[in-house]
Amino acid sequence: MTPILDVCNLGIKFGGLQALDDFNVQVANREIVGLIGPNGAGKTTVFNLLTNVYSPSRGTIHLTGKSTKGKSTHEVTQFGIARTFQNIRLFKNVSVLENVMTAFHNAMDYSMFSAILRLPSYRKQEKAARKLALELLDVFDLREMADTLAGSLPYGAQRKLEIARALATNPKVLLLDEPAAGMNPSETSELMMTIKDIRDKFDIAIILIEHDMNLVMGICERILVLNYGLIIAQGKPEEIKNNPIVIEAYLGQQRGE
Amino acid sequence: MLKVDDINVYYGSIHAIQSVSFEIKEGEIVTLIGANGAGKSTILRTISGLLRSKTGEINFLDKNISVVEPDKIVKMGIAHVPEGRRVFKQFTVEENLEMGAYIHKSKSDIKEDIGKIYRRFPRLKERRRQTAGTLSGGEQQMLAIGRALMSRPKLLMLDEPSMGLAPMLVQQIFDIIKELNQSGTTILLVEQNARMALTIADRGYVLETGRMKLAATARELLADDSVKKSYLGG
């Protein structure tokens, strides 16, 4: 099977710091890949490179066989890579529903002219987008808050809204940067179910950065471990859990309770 | 040591904290647990003077600090590691640490303390000349904790110190908290990772939508069914 996302030899330097080097990964459709590693290992940097927020010093990225080279961030999004941010970035002074509808931007194509004159194309597309957005909010149990401002949502809800917004761009690959940060264990396990659900429902591949091992080990089919910008291990959760290099660099000796 | 008595805190018309009271004795580790938005951070911000309570009193070392300016509160011995790191992004790592010791005068003490911090977090030493804004999330968290320690506090309040940290570091940070406590620092810990928090804490309080729901020893809370169900992940 051809991979949906194919990353080859990706690398970037910040000043003298080789933040990422020789990063390779192939992700198949509907796969959930975990990306773990110590703080500062370069995980978020991978996401920034995949979305062309930074341009790589070297390496290539192909989505469904096409290179994303030279595209700007919004074009990459249109192309099919969506993401969430480690430090939540919502449109805070805008309602929850409008946050999601904003991301439907490219799913619609009516012109400014038809917006001003409220032509049928405008009304039809807006209606459809609204319906889809509400459905998306349903997936994340956010429908009741559709009219509240995103900035006044509790932290956990904000994280979920970010995922919903990313999904609204209709991605082929979804990048989640620490989606469970700041959630308590029960919320985290709930989120775990949701992530599985969206993979099934939307038929997409997911790459996930997370420090919560219950989550990572729970849903990832494959895990990559980064350290100092290099992949130091990859494999199935069980293999990673017991890999001495990973324990040494990242997991530490798990003290039992 | 710290006694919080019937505080009510508002954000505009939102009544975020409703008649909350609790106390911390010298030498304890006390943890506040609660869901997202329960009001944990709000309580810490109120104690350090960034927010004001409409009613009640907060006493620290038998002094009413509920109307004292935040900078005076720091001088009295309370340090606060705020939620979301809040490092000074344009400052270098080392300058951030120096800022933590703002209330101290002695240059040599500061130097020594910085050395200690570097021994605890070697990663910070590697990055000492880098501006803090370009650090990774976890590096920033280490820096925030290190910076708070620089004021040599009597009471250290930590707001979700494990957020975004690698498991090994989480371990490490909890170890450090324990160690700090053993060397005499009283700790008020807010954590999502309630299980970890309760394993090192003496006592815990459970906060639900701005109200205090439960107060008990850590051991009791760990065993409590409702706590298990809501906060410890089954």
Place this chain on the structure above:
Amino acid sequence: AGNKTEAPAGTDAPDAATGEAIKVGLLAPLTGDVAVYGTAVKNAVELYVDKFNAEGGVNGTPIKLIILDEKGDPTEAVNAYNRLVNDDEVVAIIGDVTSTPTFAVAQASVADNMPMLTPTATHPDVTSYGKNMFRACFQDPDQSSTMAKLAYEDLGAKTAAVIYNSSDAYSVGLKDAFVETANELGLEIVATEAYGKDDVAFQAQLTNIGSANPDVLFIPDYYNPCYMIARQAKDMGITATLLGVDGTDGVLSIEGADKSVLDGIYFSNHYFVGDSAEIVQNFVNDFKDKYGEEPNALAALGYDAAMIMCAAIKSVADSGMKIDNSAECHQAIIDAISATDMTTVTGHLTFDENNNTIKELSIIKIVYKDGDATYELYGKIAAN
């Protein structure tokens, strides 16, 4: 401090006779960038109107001045004009003071056939809008060409430079006319430099002028920039004879100025403060008494405008017409103004068929002697 702000003269306050009083509007910039000029005019107009009322007014009825500030802004000026006409129902208006607002107001006033008399707007087009628009001063080209001739014929200059304010219509108009006459005469213009409003540093321009080494330097602007330029020119060792315009008048009343730098400036003016004529001396003395400073050309023109206007209204009243806001009365006042033939502070004056004045122009020279500078009359020339 002798310079305390005067309370706005009694004219604005309602007094017992208000119901009866004849209302005349005054439009002037009293705040903002050009407030100095508006204030000079306002002071003089008030001075004359008070005097006129004290002497019995219009057969016993006082004239009440309604003074509105327009900040030097045409939009505000039109608002103020409309307010004078529609809310205050004035019978005639003195104003505006500077050119652009005067244009805006002039245009609006034509349809109303409102008698308008600008004391100071020297731009040639000001009176072109309609028969209702008069001016008490001479026009820019007159003084520019006079100055060019003076330079070429009397001072024997072969080369000239100009430094002007490119954002001010008054200054640009004077510059254009000067350059034109100079070209006709064969006076070579060796440098033309511009500056903007609010500029205080002229060294860069003066450096260019200095290296062109002209015989005369023409500075068509009001007295403040003129003084600053003169001073900086001296600092830079420029020896050209400086030529000013009517706006230069008043330069000697600048408090604390180093007057030695002004020595030898020639400028064209509407009148000469030292003129021994009684009307001039009375005006100068009254003005000094009331405001503690010597009146400049703007003030003299304001005084004249008030004088012309009051006389015109009086003559209409004398003819038996009721002074009110009617179209007939407006026309009568307009006719009366155009029939003016009187001696004012700025000389004997009549109006031509285009509502411009026919009068003499004075050329003043500043002479610095023994630590003080004075204006001296160099000569009088018929304008136009």
Place this chain on the structure above:
Amino acid sequence: MTILNQIINGIQIGSIYALVALGYTMVYGIVKLINFAHGEIIMVGSYFTWYTMSRLGAPAWAAVLGAVVFCAVLGMVIEKVAYKPLRNYARISLLITAIGVSFFLQNAVQLIFKATPRMFQNIFPGSLKLGGMVFSMSAVVTIVVSVILMIGLSLLVKNTKIGKAMRAVSEDKDTAQLMGINVDHTISFTFGLGSGLAAIAAVLYCSSFYQIEPTMGSMLGLKAFVAAVLGGIGSISGAVLGGFVIGIAESLTKGYISSALADAIVFGILIVVLIIKPSGILGRPENEKV
């Protein structure tokens, strides 16, 4: 030798811009506020000096000292009354208030002292010959003072405790408080300092250009602000550099291109520089990590 003369002219006016720009940059660096009232504080400082010297007959040094103190206090009062209540709101609200304050000062001074320009004595008479070039004494003093102040301020901000507090406050007020910094004092101090600088600029300005009037602050303020931005706002040495660059650019365009278009060309230079280097010549780019 006109080119040299034009450069000297540029340095002279540029040193005034530099000095004023320092005040902008100080306040901007800490409060992130374009303090539109800064030009007006210079105006007030000028009037203070003029009044005490020519009306009250005070000696120059006393007038200057008085002006510095007066302006510093005025700056702090403005901050307390007009800016502090808005600290936690959108910066643009603060900007509008600053504009309000500047209108107020301008019109209040006009009401008190009338619109008539006042003449100012040259406190530093004479000139200095250097090689074949002639510098007026006040220009020399201005240049020296702005360079000294630049060095002093850089040291203050980089190395002293209050300087570090200022930088910390500028980044994150809440967290600065958690370090034990008194935010109110720090901001007050910054305004006092910035306004004191304005007074010094005022004196030197008056000494060079002889004349003061109620509206003098606006254009000067604008140009100096442009200088601060060009140099990289928030950067102290940038402000001084920007001041000189603007001054020289202005003088050279007036001298060699067109004095009528000088303002347009200077702004054009600013735009080109900012497009090439978006955070100004010496400004630090904002590193926002995603």
Place this chain on the structure above:
Amino acid sequence: MKQSILRNNKFRYLLNTLAVVLLYLLIIFLTSGGILNRYQSNMFIQIGYNIILAVSLNLSCGFLGQLPLGHAGFMSVGAYASALFSMAVDLPVYIEFPAALLIGGIAAGITGIIIGLPALRLRGDYLAIITLGFGEIIRVVILNLKFTGGAFGLRGIEKHSSISWVFLCTVITIFVIHTLLKSRHGRAVISIREDEIAAEASGISLTYYKTVTFAISAFFAGVAGGLYAHYLCILDPSNFGFMKSVEILVMVVLGGLGSIIGSVVSASVLTVIPELLRSFADYRMVIYSLLLIIVMIFKPSGLFGRYDFSLGPAIDSAFRRIRGLILRKGGAKNK
């Protein structure tokens, strides 16, 4: 829950249209019925073009989140372009004037794009300074061109700006900007204000939307300039300086960034206030500036914050409140 008829879209349009027509009739009644004199009626014209200026600036300032300080520059481009056009041609008013306004708008819009393309790469205060710079450049250029009349100003412009024309343009401006904002394009614009990085990650092209928004904002400023030119009949470059830009900005911020109704109200109020203060003569500007400071201190987010008024829901909630009152009273009686 049953939707109130007042929240029904079609009905709302009808209601809004009706309200606009009524307002127009009221103004016409007041101005040509002799109830207001010319001085007072002319204020409506000034209010009108100031509303257009404020609302259009609010688009790039309140909604796009930039800080442009050169709005008066766009206004002047529009003013001169439209005035030069109408002076050059001689067509019936109902063709010439709209064409002139359109040309003014387009000229300003093109200027907006020329300025926007390089300038919008910058952020925050740097952008502010660049737009300020461009505003000054436009002013100085106009001052030094021959065909604009230079410092003498452009004179002899026909007086076309009647209350009806101004009213029509104001309504169209508000309508267009409002409807645009309530579409995917508007959401894109607002998302840029909220978080540029997240907006890009949601597939929105920053360059495209910033430039287009800037151009639309400039376009309407140009139209306002055209109205201004054909109202005052004289154009003077010094009236389009930095202070004019600041004046418009004050209207926007005072009304509330991101509130169209706020801009409408504050543009109206700020046009009228200086005139009302005339009786305080000398103290006028001092009082004006103090008012400005005081309003900002007590209402930092502007009079209306981000609130936007919509007639349907407003009446609806008013009805509900009244009904609530009646029911409560009725209930009390029954007891």
